Amino acid sequence: xxxxxxxxxxxxxxxxxxxVLEAALQAVxxxxxxxxxxxxxxxxxxxxxxxxxxxxxxxxxxxxGGKATAAMARAVEDILEERVDRGLVVVKDxxxxxTRRVEVREAGHPIPDERSVAAAQAILSIAHDAAADDLxxxxxxxxxxxxxxxxxxxxxxxxxxxxxxxxxxxGATINEINAVRKHCSRIKGGQLARHIAPAxxxxxxxxxxxxxxxxxxxxxxxxxxxxTFQDAWAVLERYHLVPRIxxxxxxHLQAGLEGRIPETxxxxxxxxxxxxxxxxxxxxxxxxxxxxxxxxxxxxxxxLSTFVEGEAREVARVVAGLGKEVVRYNRxxxxxxxxxxxxxxxVTVRGEGKGGRNQELALSAAVALDGWDRVTxxxxxxxxxxxxxxxxxxxxxxxxxxxxxxxxxxxxxxxAENNAYPxxxxxxxLLITGPTLTNVNDLICVFVEER
Amino acid sequence: xxxxxxxxxxxxxxxxxxxVLEAALQAVxxxxxxxxxxxxxxxxxxxxxxxxxxxxxxxxxxxxGGKATAAMARAVEDILEERVDRGLVVVKDxxxxxTRRVEVREAGHPIPDERSVAAAQAILSIAHDAAADDLxxxxxxxxxxxxxxxxxxxxxxxxxxxxxxxxxxxGATINEINAVRKHCSRIKGGQLARHIAPAxxxxxxxxxxxxxxxxxxxxxxxxxxxxTFQDAWAVLERYHLVPRIxxxxxxHLQAGLEGRIPETxxxxxxxxxxxxxxxxxxxxxxxxxxxxxxxxxxxxxxxLSTFVEGEAREVARVVAGLGKEVVRYNRxxxxxxxxxxxxxxxVTVRGEGKGGRNQELALSAAVALDGWDRVTxxxxxxxxxxxxxxxxxxxxxxxxxxxxxxxxxxxxxxxAENNAYPxxxxxxxLLITGPTLTNVNDLICVFVEER
Numbered sequence: 001x002x003x004x005x006x007x008x009x010x011x012x013x014x015x016x017x018x019x020v021l022e023a024a025l026q027a028v029x030x031x032x033x034x035x036x037x038x039x040x041x042x043x044x045x046x047x048x049x050x051x052x053x054x055x056x057x058x059x060x061x062x063x064x065g066g067k068a069t070a071a072m073a074r075a076v077e078d079i080l081e082e083r084v085d086r087g088l089v090v091v092k093d094x095x096x097x098x099t100r101r102v103e104v105r106e107a108g109h110p111i112p113d114e115r116s117v118a119a120a121q122a123i124l125s126i127a128h129d130a131a132a133d134d135l136x137x138x139x140x141x142x143x144x145x146x147x148x149x150x151x152x153x154x155x156x157x158x159x160x161x162x163x164x165x166x167x168x169x170x171g172a173t174i175n176e177i178n179a180v181r182k183h184c185s186r187i188k189g190g191q192l193a194r195h196i197a198p199a200x201x202x203x204x205x206x207x208x209x210x211x212x213x214x215x216x217x218x219x220x221x222x223x224x225x226x227x228t229f230q231d232a233w234a235v236l237e238r239y240h241l242v243p244r245i246x247x248x249x250x251x252h253l254q255a256g257l258e259g260r261i262p263e264t265x266x267x268x269x270x271x272x273x274x275x276x277x278x279x280x281x282x283x284x285x286x287x288x289x290x291x292x293x294x295x296x297x298x299x300x301x302x303x304l305s306t307f308v309e310g311e312a313r314e315v316a317r318v319v320a321g322l323g324k325e326v327v328r329y330n331r332x333x334x335x336x337x338x339x340x341x342x343x344x345x346x347v348t349v350r351g352e353g354k355g356g357r358n359q360e361l362a363l364s365a366a367v368a369l370d371g372w373d374r375v376t377x378x379x380x381x382x383x384x385x386x387x388x389x390x391x392x393x394x395x396x397x398x399x400x401x402x403x404x405x406x407x408x409x410x411x412x413x414x415x416a417e418n419n420a421y422p423x424x425x426x427x428x429x430l431l432i433t434g435p436t437l438t439n440v441n442d443l444i445c446v447f448v449e450e451r
Numbered sequence: 452x453x454x455x456x457x458x459x460x461x462x463x464x465x466x467x468x469x470x471v472l473e474a475a476l477q478a479v480x481x482x483x484x485x486x487x488x489x490x491x492x493x494x495x496x497x498x499x500x501x502x503x504x505x506x507x508x509x510x511x512x513x514x515x516g517g518k519a520t521a522a523m524a525r526a527v528e529d530i531l532e533e534r535v536d537r538g539l540v541v542v543k544d545x546x547x548x549x550t551r552r553v554e555v556r557e558a559g560h561p562i563p564d565e566r567s568v569a570a571a572q573a574i575l576s577i578a579h580d581a582a583a584d585d586l587x588x589x590x591x592x593x594x595x596x597x598x599x600x601x602x603x604x605x606x607x608x609x610x611x612x613x614x615x616x617x618x619x620x621x622g623a624t625i626n627e628i629n630a631v632r633k634h635c636s637r638i639k640g641g642q643l644a645r646h647i648a649p650a651x652x653x654x655x656x657x658x659x660x661x662x663x664x665x666x667x668x669x670x671x672x673x674x675x676x677x678x679t680f681q682d683a684w685a686v687l688e689r690y691h692l693v694p695r696i697x698x699x700x701x702x703h704l705q706a707g708l709e710g711r712i713p714e715t716x717x718x719x720x721x722x723x724x725x726x727x728x729x730x731x732x733x734x735x736x737x738x739x740x741x742x743x744x745x746x747x748x749x750x751x752x753x754x755l756s757t758f759v760e761g762e763a764r765e766v767a768r769v770v771a772g773l774g775k776e777v778v779r780y781n782r783x784x785x786x787x788x789x790x791x792x793x794x795x796x797x798v799t800v801r802g803e804g805k806g807g808r809n810q811e812l813a814l815s816a817a818v819a820l821d822g823w824d825r826v827t828x829x830x831x832x833x834x835x836x837x838x839x840x841x842x843x844x845x846x847x848x849x850x851x852x853x854x855x856x857x858x859x860x861x862x863x864x865x866x867a868e869n870n871a872y873p874x875x876x877x878x879x880x881l882l883i884t885g886p887t888l889t890n891v892n893d894l895i896c897v898f899v900e901e902r
Contacts, residue, residue: 171863211775284780302782302783303780303782304755304773304776304782304783305769305773305775305776306772306776306779306780307771307772307773307775307776307779308768308769309768309769310765310766310767310768311762311765314761314762314766315761315765315768315769316761317759317761317766318756318761318766318769320758321756321757321758321759321792321794322755322758324756324758325754325755325756325757325758328662328757328758329735329757331753331754331755331756332753332754343772368760412622
């Protein structure tokens with residue numbers, strides 16, 4: 001049992017809801033994801049529709065970065081056994097998992113440190129040394145962008161940090177920020193693929209980005225980069241950052257503009273001919289596993305969206321409205337119903353409280369559902385870590401506010417302070433799973449019981 | 452054709468979407484709502500499951516207040532013909548419709564004026580004069596609370612205005628505000644029912660409140676009031692308003708506390724024995740008509756919720772996420788799909804632009820859907836008036852932002868200024884229907900076409 005049983009006290013049905021969540025988490029564990037997307041018979045390896053003939057392959061190297069990649073590497077070792085030659089993956093401190101042949105290093109996240117650079121350097125040298133008949137398996141998961149940091153030219157880590165901070169505060173979009181970052185890196189924006197060529201590359205990707213855009217996940221080390229040095233420069237000009245960015249970043253981008261440094265590889269570049277990428281796990285896979293389990297347990301189900309974004313407390317009101325519709329009109333499905341949504345919400349922090357986006361979503365849903373006894377809303381961060389807390393999210397129902405009132409708590413004050421954690425702790429609605437070693441964003445489930 | 456055809460230019464399919472909206476508006480027109488909920492054979496009248504034997508009924512009086520009530524009165528006249536004796540309804544300036552026997556008066560809305568009080572006085576006198584064998588038909592629709600204003604005791608309109616303002620700024624909930632307002636009125640909180648008794652009362656209600664709570668719509672003139680003078684006083688104390696409210700309001704509430712003024716009628720009070728209320732139109736009815744029309748036109752449909760609330764621009768992102776799921780995974784329904792939601796969003800005004808909640812929702816959805824060519828999102832205020840504009844909402848698609856960029860418009864600036872109207876006007880995405888004389892909140896439709 002993954003879920004801390006304290007949350008079962010208000011309502012024994014919550015054990016059933018927890019089973020649905022656990023099925024979802026199980027389906028996106030690094031191990032399950034790799035095993036479901038890589039099969040080996042004695043001679044052949046199949047992954048995502050591509051078949052590799054091991055008799056035609058020289059060495060197999062395993063490289064990568066991201067929180068889940070040690071666990072993914074172990075799964076690859078289990079499948080390919082003696083055929084894995086060597087390798088190196090970088091994980092966040094504390095995410096190490098024992099492996100046999102693939103070296104695991106830890107580094108800083110979300111702020112990259114010198115260990116990231118050293119590891120990235122070692123990884124590039126493995127990529128570079130791979131022969132034309134070798135296969136390089138590249139493991140990528142959430143956190144990979146920071147963990148595989150290797151600034152281009154003489155740009156320093158501090159330069160990159162300052163550039164990123166300036167961009168974040170400028171109002172630039174995430175695509176604009178990425179155009180700059182890819183052009184300041186030796187790995188991002190398809191450049192890892194250039195180092196791997198002419199060897200074959202198989203990217204196994206556990207996606208933590210809504211919609212699985214291959215050029216965005218971990219900054220797309222194996223994906224063609226549609227952006228150019230000119231685009232990157234235009235972003236700096238648009239937000240009046242040219243005079244403010246560090247001199248080494250400015251000089252590097254200018255060298256790129258003047259053609260003294262090669263562009264990132266573009267769509268159609270032949271280096272991508274032998275690159276194959278497989279999304280081995282994502283939010284949809286988690287949602288589908290939740291759906292199967294809920295059906296097995298007797299619920300009518302719909303997956304409504306795996307693209308949910310928005311301010312957590314406002315998304316909560318829409319989600320609550322879905323539950324009310326089932327109660328009142330048995331739409332879009334009759335009770336017992338389980339409506340599943342996925343994505344990633346945001347919190348505009350106004351207070352100094354303790355919480356996370358899933359806890360805030362859950363508590364706001366509880367406000368909207370006060371008195372709606374048949375409805376339970378669960379909001380879960382699939383990495384098991386919601387905000388800077390030990391909770392993964394919240395599990396609330398139409399009685400949550402009554403429990404809060406009985407404890408003398410004013411929910412509006414807690415919400416105003418972004419302080420969902422202690423409120424949910426007091427109402428026994430805190431969802432605690434511990435770190436899951438994976439991340440496919442968030443899941444929201446609306447359960448509605450029959451009258 | 453109700454919808455201004457300018458919006459059809461970007462895409463001819465929009466005529467089909469407009470037909471869906473028009474079916475929804477048609478289904479909640481005051482005339483349709485009354486006719487679908489009141490039938491007369493020669494001797495009997497049936498409404499909402501109750502049958503009245505006209506041979507046992509003396510006079511039939513028609514009273515009421517709300518924007519739609521003149522049009523509703525005319526429908527009642529058409530059905531009951533010579534049996535309507537007399538009556539009086541109050542509408543907002545400009546909402547008059549020709550009637551035969553029922554007098555129509557206009558008054559101020561949303562700020563009530565002396566005409567409201569004079570009309571309410573006349574309506575109470577009709578109610579009061581009704582004999583035990585009479586039937587009083589009470590027509591209620593959005594705006595009824597302001598249009599049927601009649602302060603209790605010697606409280607003035609200005610006193611009520613000031614009290615309401617103080618409450619609105621105090622952070623009190625809508626239920627708390629209503630507890631005070633009902634105890635300062637001669638009509639609200641079931642008190643109209645007391646005036647009508649011992650005559651029979653039939654309330655025909657066109658609901659503009661999510662979930663159709665009978666004690667909230669138009670402040671519940673025919674519904675038992677669960678709140679007391681003590682509750683009202685406690686609200687004032689909770690928000691430290693006792694010393695700040697006008698002296699006449701304070702004195703009236705104190706008189707109530709001391710039992711010198713009767714309480715509002717409570718659940719179980721025998722005056723409600725002969726009161727029958729029928730929701731003749733609401734958001735669900737509009738959503739269901741939209742669904743039927745969309746099905747007829749070949750779309751797979753779901754009504755997902757008629758309880759949607761939240762900040763318009765955030766709700767938009769969830770709505771966009773529903774469309775993306777259909778495009779990517781054909782869930783919860785395969786394309787061509789029409790997902791329908793209803794409710795009422797809010798806008799936290801930050802800028803000085805021109806717009807309304809539906810226009811802002813539409814424009815925000817357009818941002819989230821940039822490039823998703825198969826998706827169209829429509830947000831419509833069913834009263835035809837979205838914010839202080841002549842538009843009813845917006846109809847946007849995956850090309851809206853491209854049209855805006857071609858016109859040199861920066862969508863982020865327009866959104867920051869709450870200035871959706873001119874943007875949508877420039878991109879030909881403004882939905883204009885003209886006032887509809889009805890109001891059942893807002894409809895949101897997500898259309899997704901096949902590839």
